[in-house]
Amino acid sequence: MTGESGLVPRLQFLARVVRKECTHLALTDQRLFGVETTGSKFTLAHAKQLELDHDLAERVEAFVGRFSRLQDTLGDKLLPLLLSALGEKHSAMIDSLDRAERLGLLTSAEQWMTMRNLRNQMIHEYVEDPLILTNALQTGHAFVPSLLSAGTKMLAEIDKRGWT
Amino acid sequence: MRLTEDQIAFIRKSAFDLAGAGTRVRLFGSRLDDNAKGGDVDVMLELPTPIENPALLSATLSARISRALHGRKVDVLLSAPNLMRLPIHDVAFRDGQLL
Numbered sequence: 001m002t003g004e005s006g007l008v009p010r011l012q013f014l015a016r017v018v019r020k021e022c023t024h025l026a027l028t029d030q031r032l033f034g035v036e037t038t039g040s041k042f043t044l045a046h047a048k049q050l051e052l053d054h055d056l057a058e059r060v061e062a063f064v065g066r067f068s069r070l071q072d073t074l075g076d077k078l079l080p081l082l083l084s085a086l087g088e089k090h091s092a093m094i095d096s097l098d099r100a101e102r103l104g105l106l107t108s109a110e111q112w113m114t115m116r117n118l119r120n121q122m123i124h125e126y127v128e129d130p131l132i133l134t135n136a137l138q139t140g141h142a143f144v145p146s147l148l149s150a151g152t153k154m155l156a157e158i159d160k161r162g163w164t
Numbered sequence: 165m166r167l168t169e170d171q172i173a174f175i176r177k178s179a180f181d182l183a184g185a186g187t188r189v190r191l192f193g194s195r196l197d198d199n200a201k202g203g204d205v206d207v208m209l210e211l212p213t214p215i216e217n218p219a220l221l222s223a224t225l226s227a228r229i230s231r232a233l234h235g236r237k238v239d240v241l242l243s244a245p246n247l248m249r250l251p252i253h254d255v256a257f258r259d260g261q262l263l
Binding site: 092093094109110111113114115116117118121122128129131132133135136139 | 248
């Protein structure tokens with residue numbers, strides 16, 4: 001840990017945010033993809049229904065928003081701070097992701113960037129082909145465990161170092 | 165065309181690895197302009213058969229190429245028999261160059 005003041009309180013704050021964001025993503029993931037809503041699979045029929053089914057559209061919106069926020073908090077805020085606390089030199093995002101992969105904080109840098117790219121394809125007002133929207137949401141759902149696991153690992157690292 | 169031979173080879177290999185050897189790869193957008201600088205890389209894949217996971221394919225390919233280009237933004241557009249044809253596809257077919 002460097003002697004930089006304010007690093008620990010900032011890490012603690014972000015750790016609290018990440019805990020909440022993980023809980024909220026897991027909840028909305030269940031509410032959108034759970035058996036009672038979409039029969040556990042979001043299909044092309046659901047995508048085509050989005051203009052008419054406002055409840056479903058709001059669940060999609062919540063899922064995409066929470067998925068995106070958690071990934072941004074982890075990748076753009078917590079990870080750079082954590083790497084800095086671990087004594088790693090400040091570097092470009094792509095190098096930070098490679099470092100995080102080597103430290104076992106996330107599954108792979110390429111997968112992280114894939115998740116980032118996928119988000120643009122989950123916006124139903126913007127993606128005109130419902131087949132692409134459907135596949136983007138299904139894939140986003142499949143990536144949720146990986147995103148949550150990155151959160152858990154970064155929090156565990158903070159705990160392990162006694163910065164909580 | 166503002167891509168090196170190594171970059172073109174990497175883009176082609178990545179596209180074939182992820183989408184199959186029958187794929188055609190086309191570059192369009194600002195990278196075709198030799199007088200421009202920097203800028204995103206716009207690529208269209210032409211797939212001969214229907215694609216099952218289009219969003220995952222374009223997100224993964226874009227991530228792989230972007231990493232090789234040191235974080236440069238890469239957009240991957242797909243053309244396949246089961247996907248909609250939008251105005252952006254017309255632009256890519258009209259102006260794009262096969263890699």
